Amino acid sequence: MIRYPILKEGAVIGSTAPSSGVEQSMHGLIREAVSRLESAGFNMVVGDTVWTQAKAKSAPAKVRGEEFNRMLRDDAIDLIVPPWGGELLIEILEHLDLEHIPEKWILGYSDISLLLLTITLRTGLATAHGTNLVDLRGEYADDTTAMWHTVLSTKAGDSVLQHSSARYQKEWNHAEPSPCVFHLTEPTAWVAVSGGKVSLKGRLLGGCIDVIRHVIGTPYGDVRSFQRDTIGGEPVLWYLENCELNMADQRRSLVQMKLAGWFDYCSGLMFGRSGANRPVEGYKAEDMYRELAEELQVPIVYDIDCGHVPPQITLINGAYAEVEVENGQGKITQYFRP
Structure with a gap:
C-alpha cells in the first residue's frame, strides 16, 4: 500500500x-x-x-x-x-x-x-x-x-485537482528576473497522439528519463515487485520528461524500459515538454510517440506541464490519477488511495 x-x-x-x-x-x-x-x-x-x-x-x-x-x-x-x-x-x-x-x-x-x-x-x-x-x-x-x-x-483518502497551465516558459532569461521567476510567454497545449479527447487512469510513476533509466535491472528499479506487492496489480500511468537526450537516445531508453517490463500493465504515458528533443536524421519526437503508442497499445499524451520547461504540475508517485485531455487542455485528479 x-x-x-x-x-x-x-x-x-x-x-x-x-x-x-x-x-x-x-x-x-x-x-x-x-x-x-x-x-x-x-x-x-x-x-x-x-x-x-x-x-x-x-x-x-x-x-x-x-x-x-x-x-x-x-x-x-x-x-x-x-x-x-x-x-x-x-x-x-x-x-x-x-x-x-x-x-x-x-x-x-x-x-x-x-x-x-x-x-x-x-x-x-x-x-x-x-x-x-x-x-x-x-x-x-x-x-x-x-x-x-x-x-x-x-x-x-482525499483527492486534489490540477489543470494545465495557460502559458509556459520557452527559455530561461536570467538577465531579466521576473517577479514569479518564470517568464511564461508561450500558450500551453497538451497533445494526444490519437487526437480528440483522451482519458487515462492509473497509479503515477515517473521522472526524468535521463536518470531513472539507470536503475533498470538494479534493486532500485524493481517496478514489477512494486506493482504486484504495493499497488495490488493496478496499472501504472507513467509521466516522463527529457532533459538532454536526442531522439535516438531517448528511443533507446524507452525500448530498454519496455524490455525490462516497466511498461507491462501500463495504462498510458504522459511526456513533458522538452527543449532537448533534437531530431536525428528526421526522426522526431512525434514519430517516437506514435511508434510507442502502436507498440504498447495505450494512449500517449505529450507536452504536459512536467519537467525542465516550466511551469509544472505537482505529480505524486504512487497516487491514483485520472487524466483528461481535450482541445489542448488537460486536468489531473490525484486520489491519495492506499
Missing part, C-alpha cells in the same frame, strides 16, 4: 543537496528562496551540502547520503526540498537508509526524480515530482507552480 505524508501549517522544510549544490556566486538564490518561504510561515533548515559544489556534485556520495538520512530521521523536519537537480544523484542510492523511512514529503525534479522514484518503489512512500527550492524565490508563484502547497497538504 502507498503511504502519504501531509504538510501541516508552519511546517519545517529541510533543504539538502543529494545531487548538486550551489556555487558561491549563486548563494543569493537560496537566501531569497529561504526568505520567501519563511515569510509564508514555514521554518527552514538548510544543510551544509546546499552551499558547496565541485566536480559535478555538492559533496562526496557518502556525505550527501548521510545528510539526507539525517533529515529523513529528524522528526522536526516535515518536507525535504533540494535546491535543484544535478548530475550524480545515483551515487548516493547505496548510502540511503531505506529500511525505516518516516512519512514526510520529498519534493523536486530533474536528477532528484531518481531519488523520488527509488524511494516510492522500495518503500511505498509517496513522493512529489514538482518544483525545487530555487524556483520558490519569486515574489509570487504562477497558478500551476503554487499548487505544490495544496497538493502536499492533501489528506490521505
Whole structure:
C-alpha cells in the first residue's frame, strides 16, 4: 500500500543537496528562496551540502547520503526540498537508509526524480515530482507552480485537482528576473497522439528519463515487485520528461524500459515538454510517440506541464490519477488511495 505524508501549517522544510549544490556566486538564490518561504510561515533548515559544489556534485556520495538520512530521521523536519537537480544523484542510492523511512514529503525534479522514484518503489512512500527550492524565490508563484502547497497538504483518502497551465516558459532569461521567476510567454497545449479527447487512469510513476533509466535491472528499479506487492496489480500511468537526450537516445531508453517490463500493465504515458528533443536524421519526437503508442497499445499524451520547461504540475508517485485531455487542455485528479 502507498503511504502519504501531509504538510501541516508552519511546517519545517529541510533543504539538502543529494545531487548538486550551489556555487558561491549563486548563494543569493537560496537566501531569497529561504526568505520567501519563511515569510509564508514555514521554518527552514538548510544543510551544509546546499552551499558547496565541485566536480559535478555538492559533496562526496557518502556525505550527501548521510545528510539526507539525517533529515529523513529528524522528526522536526516535515518536507525535504533540494535546491535543484544535478548530475550524480545515483551515487548516493547505496548510502540511503531505506529500511525505516518516516512519512514526510520529498519534493523536486530533474536528477532528484531518481531519488523520488527509488524511494516510492522500495518503500511505498509517496513522493512529489514538482518544483525545487530555487524556483520558490519569486515574489509570487504562477497558478500551476503554487499548487505544490495544496497538493502536499492533501489528506490521505482525499483527492486534489490540477489543470494545465495557460502559458509556459520557452527559455530561461536570467538577465531579466521576473517577479514569479518564470517568464511564461508561450500558450500551453497538451497533445494526444490519437487526437480528440483522451482519458487515462492509473497509479503515477515517473521522472526524468535521463536518470531513472539507470536503475533498470538494479534493486532500485524493481517496478514489477512494486506493482504486484504495493499497488495490488493496478496499472501504472507513467509521466516522463527529457532533459538532454536526442531522439535516438531517448528511443533507446524507452525500448530498454519496455524490455525490462516497466511498461507491462501500463495504462498510458504522459511526456513533458522538452527543449532537448533534437531530431536525428528526421526522426522526431512525434514519430517516437506514435511508434510507442502502436507498440504498447495505450494512449500517449505529450507536452504536459512536467519537467525542465516550466511551469509544472505537482505529480505524486504512487497516487491514483485520472487524466483528461481535450482541445489542448488537460486536468489531473490525484486520489491519495492506499
